[in-house]
Amino acid sequence: MKIAVSGKGGVGKTLVAGTLARLFAKDKYNVLAIDNDSAMNLSYTLGIKQEIKDQITPISEMKDLVKERTEVKGAGPGVYNINPKVSDIPDKYKVNGPNGLELLVLGGIEEPATGCLCPENALIRTLLHNLFVQRDEVIIVDFEAGLEHLGRGTAKGIDVMLVIAEPSQKSLDLCKRIIDLSRKLGIINIYLVANKVIDDSQLEIIFNRIEDWDIPLYHSIPYDSEVGQADLKGIPPIDHNPDSKAMVSIKKFYGKLKKLKQELFDL
Ligand SMILES: Nc1ncnc2c1ncn2[C@@H]1O[C@H](COP(=O)(O)OP(=O)(O)OP(=O)(O)O)[C@@H](O)[C@H]1O
């Protein structure tokens, strides 16, 4: 199953992606977690050892690799291969994490003001496509905030798109746009998940807002100060306190996804 996690900045994408990856791995699924955010903090939520973390270079920053794979020999500057060979990259650069899970850090695909990052983007996009279409692990991608990552190639092969909202109209605005775009790109299983929910009045406002959407609220994760405590210490929330409110809720959410996986693939 290929799961993508998207939403506005700071809504809890990394918390959800990382905790789900740990739960699938704990259940003995082969899990490859993908960090596609330039901030690269999925490794904390997963609990990658510091000495391993120190050795990670995001694929998007591997200048020689990017050049080798995207260079068109004999062509001038500005010409590059938009469909580079990538199939060997995940196994070569993934690192080990807890419960037997693995992590591949792609880095972001944003374009800086200082110039085009086209070859890097081509490599990362092709890699995402390859990961979604070719691999047979449970793949969980922590996307960067926004919608830029969603294109025809990157959406292909996504089995489940998790769209994370926090109780704010701004975050719901973006969810709506992500849902509409995901639909257009042919993604069938799109699930809206609320995070950092403090009380029922917030849930009610969310319900009102999504009333005429074609997607219901699939799950709701409460606000939980233990998550912040874990972040402060730099340890995965699931190791900090596996019984905290948010963790118990994400475990329930995981149960639903596992059932969905069985419906989609195992029956
Ligand atoms: N359920 C929750 N309860 C309390 N705090 C939370 C909860 N979920 C996330 N947070 C806090 O919100 C912040 C953002 O969470 P996280 O990094 O998972 O979001 P993100 O969407 O990945 O952000 P970014 O867009 O920056 O990558 C963190 O400080 C985290 O501790």
Ligand SMILES: [Mg+2]
């Ligand atoms: Mg994040």
